[in-house]
Amino acid sequence: MIFIDNEGHTDPKLNLALEEYALRNFDASTDYLLFYINEPSIIIGRNQNTLEEINQEYIDENNIHVVRRISGGGAVYHDLGNLNFSFITNHDGKSISNFKKFTAPVIRVLNDMGISAELKGRNDIEVNDKKISGTAQFSTGKRMISHGTLLFDTDMGEVVKALQVKMSKIQSKGHKSVRSRVANISEFLKTPITMEAFKNQLLVGLYEASEPFETYKLTEAEWQAVHKLKAEKYDLWDWNFGRSPKFNIQRNKLFPIGEIDLRIFVEKGHISEFKVFGDFFGRKSIAELENLLIGVPYDKDEIIKSLENTAIEDFFGTLEKSDFLNLIYGND
Structure with a gap:
């Protein structure tokens, strides 16, 4: 097995790009191990609706990265107190979903350190019934990654705040995360x-x-290829948010001008249908406003841009545009 040196990078988008690049391009006859530590970030499972997993307002205020990974499973919070490990091996037909095979070496080392770790459920490592690690897998058919987190000294308060979803009434076909009681490994060290x-x-x-083991350092050309993959995939809104499954949102609020009830349907990250109901009075047909948002990415900045030259009072009377925007894409 060869250990890949990530050279201390803590950008989650770069580290996930490195992991995928190694999976798809490194010697297929060799097994690899990769460690990486990320800056504060939420890593979203491949099949999840991003908006269902995150507290967007808190993430924006605290500059927390949001990145989708290529493997399934639930959303996890990373920071500089969390160590990520990744085994990159051949897919022999028996290893996929065999989490025991890849967690066993890690559990053995933890036990040697005096930590009573064990595999619980399908893919979690626990100590005293508290989760210290979650794992996931992805296969290309010939090669696969089995990767996981190790909560060493993570800020648990941030985990709760960043993953505490406030967006109301989201209905989605995405796979939702299951929250578990978690703990840091450092709590169990003597x-x-x-x-x-x-x-x-x-x-x-x-x-x-x-x-x-031997340690492998990427060449300059390989790092350029990793940065290219990051720019073309992991940096993109379409990958991190737009790849979410179809979902719809209902948002309503009572204003002095009356009640506004929104029904928003989103497909491939873009608004496919936008309907406004309520008992408000306006000078213009509400259908004109609804049509302005069809095809717009369900992203706060894009929604603001699309309504930049629109006089909201034409449709609702004396209503502040900021109040309407918060109703479309807020955290109430």
Whole structure:
């Protein structure tokens, strides 16, 4: 097995691009191990509706990355106290969904450190019935990744705030995350250690159960290819938000001018149908306003741009545009 050096990068979009690039382009006769640590971010499962998983307002205020990964499973929060591991191997027909095979070496090392870790359920590592790691898999047919998180010293308060969804009445066919009781590995260590020391101990422990490791450093050309994949995929709104399954949203609020009830249908991240109901009075037909939003990405900045030259009072009377925009894409 070869250990891939990510050179200390903490950009989640770059690290996920590196992981995918290694999966699709590195020597298919060799097994690889990758470690990476991400800046504060929410990593969304491949088949999830992003908006159902995140507190958009909190994420915007705190500059938290939102990135979709290529594997399934639920949304997870990453920060500098979370170590991510990824095994990149051949797909032998028996390894997919065999989470025990890939978590066993990690559990063994944790046990050697005095932490009573065990695999629980399908794909979680727990200590004293508290989750310290979640894992997921993805296969290209010939190659596969089995990757997971290790909550070492994550800010649990941020986990709750960033993943606390406030958007009302979302209905989606996406796979929703199941929240579990979580804990940090550092809570179970008899002697405190740093993240760097923990990472090194884990790596040394994994070395011991395998053939001698070697460390691989990417060439300049390979890093250029990783950055290209990041720019063409992981940086894009279409990948991180637009790939969400079909969903619809109902939003209503009572204003001084009357009640406004919105029904918004979203497909491939874009508004496919927009309907406004209510007992308000306006000078212009509401259908004119509805048509302005058809085809617009369900993204706050894009919605603001699409209504930039629209006088909202023509449709509702004395209603502030900001109030209407918050009703379309808010966190109430």
